[in-house]
Amino acid sequence: DVLAVIHAKLHERITHADWAVLSKKEEVGVAKAYTRRCKNAGGARETVERASGVRRVDYLMGRVRFMGLEWVGDGGVRLITA
Template sequence: MHPLFEYTHLDHAPISCDTIYPPSSRSILDRSTRASIPYETLDEPATEPAVYSQLVLKCDLLPWEVIVRPNASGAAPAKSTRFPFTRRRPVTNVDVLFALYDTLTECVTEDEWARLGHRSRAQRKISRAYEQRCIKLGGGWETGVRRIDWLDGRTRLVGIEMAPAKDGVASDVATLVFKTPV
Protein backbone atom coordinates (compact mmCIF):
# COMPACT_ATOMS: atom_id res chain seq x y z
CA MET A 1 0.00 0.00 0.00
CA HIS A 2 0.99 3.61 -0.44
CA PRO A 3 2.57 5.07 2.73
CA LEU A 4 -0.50 7.35 3.07
CA PHE A 5 -2.61 4.28 3.95
CA GLU A 6 0.02 1.87 5.31
CA TYR A 7 -1.17 0.76 8.74
CA THR A 8 0.11 -1.77 11.24
CA HIS A 9 -0.68 -2.15 14.91
CA LEU A 10 2.71 -0.59 15.68
CA ASP A 11 2.88 2.05 12.95
CA HIS A 12 -0.22 4.05 12.09
CA ALA A 13 -0.87 5.61 8.69
CA PRO A 14 -0.70 9.40 8.36
CA ILE A 15 -4.23 9.66 6.91
CA SER A 16 -7.33 10.61 8.85
CA CYS A 17 -10.44 10.70 6.69
CA ASP A 18 -13.97 10.84 8.08
CA THR A 19 -15.86 8.78 5.50
CA ILE A 20 -19.20 10.23 6.53
CA TYR A 21 -18.27 13.21 4.33
CA PRO A 22 -17.40 13.18 0.60
CA PRO A 23 -13.64 13.16 -0.08
CA SER A 24 -12.37 16.72 -0.11
CA SER A 25 -9.58 18.89 1.26
CA ARG A 26 -11.70 19.26 4.41
CA SER A 27 -12.15 15.54 5.03
CA ILE A 28 -8.80 14.07 3.90
CA LEU A 29 -6.33 15.16 6.55
CA ASP A 30 -2.89 14.38 7.90
CA ARG A 31 -3.45 12.63 11.24
CA SER A 32 -0.77 14.55 13.13
CA THR A 33 -0.89 18.04 11.58
CA ARG A 34 -4.64 18.11 10.68
CA ALA A 35 -3.58 19.74 7.36
CA SER A 36 -5.09 18.69 4.04
CA ILE A 37 -3.28 15.95 2.13
CA PRO A 38 -1.89 17.52 -1.10
CA TYR A 39 -3.58 16.48 -4.35
CA GLU A 40 -0.23 15.36 -5.72
CA THR A 41 -0.09 12.70 -2.99
CA LEU A 42 -3.69 11.67 -3.61
CA ASP A 43 -2.94 11.28 -7.33
CA GLU A 44 -0.15 8.74 -6.68
CA PRO A 45 -0.70 4.99 -7.21
CA ALA A 46 -2.32 3.36 -4.18
CA THR A 47 -0.13 0.26 -4.47
CA GLU A 48 3.42 -0.70 -5.36
CA PRO A 49 3.57 -2.06 -7.97
CA ALA A 50 0.69 -0.07 -9.41
CA VAL A 51 -2.63 -1.84 -10.06
CA TYR A 52 -4.38 -0.99 -13.32
CA SER A 53 -7.52 -3.12 -13.11
CA GLN A 54 -9.05 -3.12 -9.63
CA LEU A 55 -8.18 -3.30 -5.97
CA VAL A 56 -10.39 -5.16 -3.48
CA LEU A 57 -10.59 -3.93 0.11
CA LYS A 58 -12.32 -5.64 3.02
CA CYS A 59 -13.38 -4.72 6.53
CA ASP A 60 -14.40 -7.05 9.34
CA LEU A 61 -17.26 -4.68 10.21
CA LEU A 62 -18.82 -4.83 6.73
CA PRO A 63 -20.34 -7.74 4.79
CA TRP A 64 -19.37 -5.99 1.52
CA GLU A 65 -16.07 -5.60 -0.28
CA VAL A 66 -14.94 -2.23 -1.60
CA ILE A 67 -14.00 -2.54 -5.26
CA VAL A 68 -11.64 0.24 -6.35
CA ARG A 69 -11.11 0.91 -10.05
CA PRO A 70 -8.96 3.57 -11.71
CA ASN A 71 -10.58 6.99 -11.86
CA ALA A 72 -13.24 6.10 -9.29
CA SER A 73 -13.43 9.80 -8.46
CA GLY A 74 -14.47 10.69 -11.98
CA ALA A 75 -12.32 13.78 -11.52
CA ALA A 76 -9.01 12.67 -13.02
CA PRO A 77 -7.49 15.14 -15.44
CA ALA A 78 -7.28 14.06 -19.08
CA LYS A 79 -3.52 13.77 -18.65
CA SER A 80 -2.24 13.03 -15.21
CA THR A 81 0.79 15.02 -14.14
CA ARG A 82 2.39 11.81 -12.88
CA PHE A 83 1.39 9.62 -15.85
CA PRO A 84 1.36 11.98 -18.88
CA PHE A 85 2.19 9.38 -21.55
CA THR A 86 -0.06 6.52 -20.58
CA ARG A 87 -3.66 5.98 -21.58
CA ARG A 88 -4.27 3.66 -18.65
CA ARG A 89 -4.25 5.11 -15.18
CA PRO A 90 -3.40 3.09 -12.11
CA VAL A 91 -5.66 2.92 -9.07
CA THR A 92 -4.70 6.03 -7.10
CA ASN A 93 -5.09 7.07 -3.48
CA VAL A 94 -8.00 9.35 -4.37
CA ASP A 95 -9.66 6.46 -6.22
CA VAL A 96 -9.54 4.45 -2.98
CA LEU A 97 -11.23 7.26 -1.04
CA PHE A 98 -13.99 7.85 -3.60
CA ALA A 99 -14.71 4.13 -4.01
CA LEU A 100 -14.91 3.78 -0.24
CA TYR A 101 -17.24 6.76 0.10
CA ASP A 102 -19.46 5.52 -2.75
CA THR A 103 -19.66 2.03 -1.24
CA LEU A 104 -20.44 3.28 2.27
CA THR A 105 -23.15 5.71 1.15
CA GLU A 106 -25.14 3.04 -0.69
CA CYS A 107 -28.56 2.41 0.81
CA VAL A 108 -29.04 -0.93 2.48
CA THR A 109 -31.51 -3.18 0.68
CA GLU A 110 -34.49 -4.74 2.42
CA ASP A 111 -32.86 -8.14 1.90
CA GLU A 112 -29.59 -7.04 3.56
CA TRP A 113 -31.56 -5.60 6.48
CA ALA A 114 -33.71 -8.71 6.85
CA ARG A 115 -30.64 -10.99 6.93
CA LEU A 116 -29.68 -9.40 10.25
CA GLY A 117 -32.82 -10.81 11.84
CA HIS A 118 -36.00 -8.99 12.79
CA ARG A 119 -35.30 -6.69 15.76
CA SER A 120 -31.96 -8.40 16.31
CA ARG A 121 -29.17 -6.89 18.37
CA ALA A 122 -27.36 -6.08 15.10
CA GLN A 123 -30.39 -4.20 13.72
CA ARG A 124 -30.72 -2.19 16.92
CA LYS A 125 -27.00 -1.31 16.91
CA ILE A 126 -27.08 -0.25 13.25
CA SER A 127 -30.28 1.75 13.86
CA ARG A 128 -28.52 3.69 16.63
CA ALA A 129 -25.58 4.41 14.29
CA TYR A 130 -28.04 5.59 11.61
CA GLU A 131 -29.71 7.97 14.10
CA GLN A 132 -26.35 9.33 15.28
CA ARG A 133 -25.22 9.87 11.67
CA CYS A 134 -28.41 11.75 10.77
CA ILE A 135 -28.11 13.92 13.89
CA LYS A 136 -24.44 14.67 13.12
CA LEU A 137 -25.26 15.60 9.52
CA GLY A 138 -28.41 17.50 10.47
CA GLY A 139 -30.58 15.36 8.20
CA GLY A 140 -30.67 12.38 5.90
CA TRP A 141 -33.45 10.60 7.73
CA GLU A 142 -35.46 10.13 4.53
CA THR A 143 -32.70 8.19 2.75
CA GLY A 144 -32.68 5.42 5.32
CA VAL A 145 -29.95 3.16 6.63
CA ARG A 146 -26.73 3.15 4.65
CA ARG A 147 -23.77 0.82 4.63
CA ILE A 148 -21.73 3.28 6.68
CA ASP A 149 -24.08 2.60 9.60
CA TRP A 150 -22.59 -0.93 9.86
CA LEU A 151 -19.42 0.77 11.16
CA ASP A 152 -21.25 1.70 14.39
CA GLY A 153 -19.89 5.25 14.40
CA ARG A 154 -16.31 4.24 13.51
CA THR A 155 -16.30 6.31 10.32
CA ARG A 156 -12.73 7.68 10.40
CA LEU A 157 -10.46 5.76 8.02
CA VAL A 158 -7.04 5.57 9.67
CA GLY A 159 -5.30 3.18 7.30
CA ILE A 160 -5.26 -0.01 5.32
CA GLU A 161 -3.55 -3.07 6.73
CA MET A 162 -2.01 -5.57 4.34
CA ALA A 163 -1.98 -9.24 5.27
CA PRO A 164 1.56 -10.55 5.77
CA ALA A 165 3.32 -12.08 2.78
CA LYS A 166 3.49 -15.88 2.70
CA ASP A 167 6.52 -17.64 1.24
CA GLY A 168 7.77 -14.34 -0.19
CA VAL A 169 4.55 -13.71 -2.10
CA ALA A 170 2.71 -10.47 -1.32
CA SER A 171 -0.88 -10.90 -0.23
CA ASP A 172 -3.73 -9.39 -2.21
CA VAL A 173 -5.86 -9.02 0.91
CA ALA A 174 -6.11 -5.54 2.39
CA THR A 175 -8.19 -4.61 5.42
CA LEU A 176 -9.67 -1.16 6.01
CA VAL A 177 -9.05 0.18 9.54
CA PHE A 178 -11.62 2.56 11.06
CA LYS A 179 -11.77 4.47 14.34
CA THR A 180 -14.34 6.72 15.97
CA PRO A 181 -13.89 10.39 14.96
CA VAL A 182 -12.56 12.65 17.71
Protein backbone atom coordinates in the same frame (compact mmCIF):
# COMPACT_ATOMS: atom_id res chain seq x y z
CA ASP B 1 -8.98 6.34 -6.49
CA VAL B 2 -9.55 3.79 -3.73
CA LEU B 3 -10.71 6.32 -1.14
CA ALA B 4 -13.28 7.80 -3.53
CA VAL B 5 -14.74 4.32 -4.15
CA ILE B 6 -14.87 3.58 -0.40
CA HIS B 7 -16.63 6.91 0.19
CA ALA B 8 -19.17 6.24 -2.57
CA LYS B 9 -19.87 2.68 -1.38
CA LEU B 10 -20.36 3.75 2.25
CA HIS B 11 -23.01 6.25 1.17
CA GLU B 12 -25.10 3.70 -0.75
CA ARG B 13 -28.48 2.78 0.69
CA ILE B 14 -28.74 -0.73 2.06
CA THR B 15 -31.17 -3.29 0.69
CA HIS B 16 -33.83 -5.30 2.50
CA ALA B 17 -31.56 -8.33 2.03
CA ASP B 18 -28.69 -6.48 3.77
CA TRP B 19 -30.95 -5.71 6.74
CA ALA B 20 -32.35 -9.25 6.88
CA VAL B 21 -28.98 -10.83 7.68
CA LEU B 22 -28.32 -8.63 10.72
CA SER B 23 -28.67 -10.05 14.22
CA LYS B 24 -30.99 -8.19 16.61
CA LYS B 25 -27.95 -6.68 18.34
CA GLU B 26 -26.57 -5.48 14.99
CA GLU B 27 -29.97 -4.05 14.02
CA VAL B 28 -29.99 -1.98 17.21
CA GLY B 29 -26.42 -0.76 16.61
CA VAL B 30 -27.07 0.17 12.99
CA ALA B 31 -30.34 1.91 13.90
CA LYS B 32 -28.55 3.96 16.57
CA ALA B 33 -25.81 4.91 14.10
CA TYR B 34 -28.45 5.92 11.53
CA THR B 35 -30.28 8.10 14.07
CA ARG B 36 -27.02 9.71 15.22
CA ARG B 37 -25.96 10.42 11.61
CA CYS B 38 -29.31 12.02 10.80
CA LYS B 39 -29.31 14.17 13.95
CA ASN B 40 -25.74 15.30 13.28
CA ALA B 41 -26.80 16.51 9.83
CA GLY B 42 -29.10 19.01 11.55
CA GLY B 43 -31.82 21.30 10.25
CA ALA B 44 -33.44 20.56 6.91
CA ARG B 45 -30.62 18.15 6.06
CA GLU B 46 -31.74 15.90 8.93
CA THR B 47 -35.11 15.43 7.23
CA VAL B 48 -33.41 14.59 3.93
CA GLU B 49 -31.10 12.06 5.61
CA ARG B 50 -33.97 10.38 7.47
CA ALA B 51 -35.96 10.10 4.24
CA SER B 52 -33.02 8.50 2.43
CA GLY B 53 -32.83 5.61 4.89
CA VAL B 54 -30.02 3.51 6.28
CA ARG B 55 -26.73 3.67 4.42
CA ARG B 56 -23.73 1.35 4.49
CA VAL B 57 -21.82 3.87 6.61
CA ASP B 58 -24.31 3.15 9.40
CA TYR B 59 -23.00 -0.44 9.49
CA LEU B 60 -19.75 0.99 10.89
CA MET B 61 -21.74 1.93 14.03
CA GLY B 62 -19.61 4.98 14.74
CA ARG B 63 -16.24 3.37 13.94
CA VAL B 64 -15.50 5.81 11.13
CA ARG B 65 -11.74 6.31 11.42
CA PHE B 66 -10.07 4.68 8.40
CA MET B 67 -7.23 2.42 9.54
CA GLY B 68 -6.48 0.61 6.30
CA LEU B 69 -7.39 -2.29 4.07
CA GLU B 70 -6.63 -5.97 4.58
CA TRP B 71 -6.52 -8.68 1.91
CA VAL B 72 -8.78 -11.63 2.77
CA GLY B 73 -9.73 -14.83 0.99
CA ASP B 74 -9.63 -15.02 -2.79
CA GLY B 75 -9.00 -11.40 -3.68
CA GLY B 76 -11.38 -9.93 -1.11
CA VAL B 77 -10.57 -6.80 0.84
CA ARG B 78 -11.68 -5.89 4.37
CA LEU B 79 -12.06 -2.28 5.47
CA ILE B 80 -10.40 -1.72 8.85
CA THR B 81 -11.90 1.05 10.99
CA ALA B 82 -11.69 2.28 14.55
